[in-house]
Amino acid sequence: MRLQYPTNIEIIKVPCTGKVDIIHLLLAFEEGADGVLVAGCLEGDCHYQAGNLRAKKRVQRVKEILDRVGLNAQRLEMYNLSAGMGTRFAEIAREMNARVLELGPSPIRLAKASKTMAKAA
Numbered sequence: 001m002r003l004q005y006p007t008n009i010e011i012i013k014v015p016c017t018g019k020v021d022i023i024h025l026l027l028a029f030e031e032g033a034d035g036v037l038v039a040g041c042l043e044g045d046c047h048y049q050a051g052n053l054r055a056k057k058r059v060q061r062v063k064e065i066l067d068r069v070g071l072n073a074q075r076l077e078m079y080n081l082s083a084g085m086g087t088r089f090a091e092i093a094r095e096m097n098a099r100v101l102e103l104g105p106s107p108i109r110l111a112k113a114s115k116t117m118a119k120a121a
Contacts, residue, residue: 003086005093009037017041017078018051025062029071032109035100038078039089045082052080072103 014020017040028036038059040052056078063073079092 003090005090006097009093009097016046016048016051017055018046018048018053020055020058022058022062022065025059025076026065029066029075029106029108032106032112034103034106034109035075035096036077037093037096038076039092040078040080042080042082071107074099075103075106 017038020038025036025038038055040055041047043052043056046052059076059078063076066076067073077096081089081092
């Protein structure tokens with residue numbers, strides 16, 4: 001079975017979402033991501049005991065930061081899935097992609113692009 005999700009999604013694998021730190025999420029936006037989706041294992045089913053719970057707290061903290069700086073917290077979301085839920089992952093990826101497209105390009109990416117264009121002129 002081939003799962004269909006948008007081709008503009010870049011998957012970055014980590015051993016556990018507990019390894020995803022606040023700085024990683026913020027750097028993704030700084031480097032031009034319009035949105036970030038963190039997919040972790042089901043709550044209470046983490047191989048590393050509580051990694052996904054730590055990730056959930058970090059994602060919530062970054063959402064607060066995004067709202068505070070005017071980037072819109074809806075650009076970041078965390079979902080809990082099992083490895084056997086590939087169809088659900090593809091569905092979530094499509095939903096998140098549609099949300100981010102509706103929000104439009106990240107203001108950070110737009111600012112970097114206009115800065116680059118100004119240097120070139």
